[in-house]
Amino acid sequence: MDLVGVAPLLLVSCIAFLLILIWRRQLSKGNLPPGPPPLPVLGNVLQLDLRNLVRSFWRVRDQYGPVFTIYLGSRPVVVLCGYEAIKEALIDNAEVFGGRGSTMALDEKRRNGHSIITTNGERWRQLRRFSLTTLRNFGMGKRSIEERIQEEAQFLVEAVRKTEGCPFDPTFYLSHAVSNVICSVVFGKRFDYDDKEFVTLLVLINKSIQIAFSFWSQLRLAFPSLMKIIPGPHHQRNEYLDELVRFVNRRIQMHRESHDPNCPQDLIDCFLTKMEQERQNPASEFHDDNLVVTVVNLFFAGTETVSTTLRYGLLLLLRYPEIEAKIQQEIDQVVGRNRSPCMEDRSRMPYTDAVVHEIQRFVDLIPLGVPHSVIRDTVFRGYTIPKGTSIFPMLTSALNDPQHFETPRKFNPGHFLDENGAFKKNEAFLPFSTGKRVCLGEGLARMELFLFMATLLQNFSLRTLKSPEEINILPQALSSGNLPRPYQLCMVPR
Incomplete structure (x- = not known):
């Protein structure tokens, strides 16, 4: 064999040898929890079903216990299963487990790392604090936001009446209604249900969610560099997000033209005021990039999660008409037909409240949770987890924990009712996650789910x-x- 033929072989051998050295060094870091043996570069990708990661993780849990390690490519991920493990990490050790792991929420490089969801450290703290404060000032947890939801619920009722009892897909009716609530807080206005630009954006958000939950997104997380050059639908998601960013930029520009710092009308106005106040601070987190992505995050998250839960909830009530009938009986007794349901009614409607909670538990919308990371080397249950390691809190394992829910695989409102029919809380109810990274819009979402569902029924x-x-x-x-299968239903006036 001549040198020309030997050279490529030597090159490949050297590259393989270097990869193995790097891989062994990676494996030697820390004393990670046990898990299936990974392959160099590929990790555990060939041992997992990337089309159904949840099912794969259940199988790994059965073999290795409630805390285990899997490798997505060369990246280790520690998975937490069961309420006790999740609580111990995210609540008892909230600070160290409070980092954000890699996520498809937004393409971080394209967005320059500016986000409430995907960032860490001081940027995350400042943006989260600002968003929570502003949402509260504009009504989150107060009557003003309740009135906005009640008003939008009536717009939804009128839109549904126009179907005249004929079959329809509820997807975009519910998306419009839920999105308009966050729009009223963020943009200062709602949009008509037939607004073409708004309809297009909701379609894009819906498609984007499906891609984010797909096999392609898992490949992107496992092999980020490789997936940048491999064609597939994961690239379309960036196009959808770019269109959403352009929409938000147009709205921000409109706000700049009419901005009165003494009379803020919505979250964008408040952010613009904060930008002006910190104009001389070179380290300020209040600038254009953070404004755009903060609004996109709130608009995106405030639209799809609640509307999908409602859509799935209506499907469950179609399957169990006896549950629908009991809710309507309670509504008639407590609210009647002549006024809108309000949040004060919830304490007197334990069955309806229990059903809304059980819908969230059963739907199990984001079963793996949003990834966390540890912010420093830490010892957890005798294992050493290196700084920066991604953590998957498997929320589905808490929501389906048989120690906390009697019939976890069945839709059973009794999970949230005591022997006297009163509502009872359950500590393993974690659809919004828990700890320092608990969902920013939890209070708003709870209010929307109850009021929209009660008003429709x-x-x-x-x-x-x-x-x-x-x-x-x-x-x-x-x-x-988890998304509901496409379906149609009829809504007949009572």
Whole structure:
């Protein structure tokens, strides 16, 4: 064999040798929890079903216990299963487990790392504090936001009435309604249900969510550099997000032209005022990039999670009409037909409250949670987890924990009712996660779910196009999220 033929072989051998050295060095870091043996470069990708990560993680849990390590490519990820493990990490050790791991929420490089969801450290603290304060000032947890939801619920009722009891897909009616609530706080206005630009954006958000939960997104997390050059639908998500950013930029420009710092009308006005106040501070986190992505995050998260939960909830009530009937009986007794349901009613409507909670538990929208990371080397349950390691709090393992829910695989409102029919809390109810990174909009989402559901069932009875027993309530087969299967229903005025 001549030198020309030997050279490529030597090059490949050297590269392989270097990769193995790097891999062994990576494996030697820390004393990570046990898990399936990884392969160099590929990690555990060939041992996992990337089209259904949740099912794969359950199998690994059965073999290695409630805290285990898997490798997505060369990147180790520690997975927490069961309420006790999640509580110990995210609550008892909230500070050290309070970092944000890699996520498809937004492409961090394209957005320059500016985000409430994906950032860490001081930037995250300042933006989260500002957003929580501003949302509260504009009504989150106060009556003013309740009135906005009640008003939007009536717009939703009128839109549904126009279907005249005919079959329809509720997806975009619910997306419009829920999105308009956050729009009223962020943009200072709501949008008509037939606004073409707004309809287009909601379609893009819906498609983006499906990609984020897909097999392609898991490949991107495992092999970020490689997936940048491999064609696939994961690239389309960036296009969808770019369109959303352009929409937000147009709204921000409109606000700049009419901005009165003495009379803020919404979150954008408040952010612009904060930017002006900190104009001389070179280290300020209040600048254009953070404004755009903060608004995108709130608009995105404030639209899809609640509307998808409502859509799944209506499907569950179609499957169990006896539960719908009990809710409507409670609504008639407590609220009647002549006024809108309000949050004060919730304490007197334990069954409705229990059903809304059980919908969230059963839907299990984001079963793996949003990734965390440890902010420094830490010892957890006898294992050493190096700084920066991603943590997956497997929320589905808490929501389906048999030690906390009697029939976890069944839709059962009794999980949230005591023997006297009063509402009871359950500490393993973690649809919004927990700890320092608990969902920013938890209070708003809880209010929306109760008021929208109660208002719809006050005004309409649900009808299915098939017998209830034929309705499939299992989610679409997505890699890391649960969405209801497409369906149509009829809403008949009561």
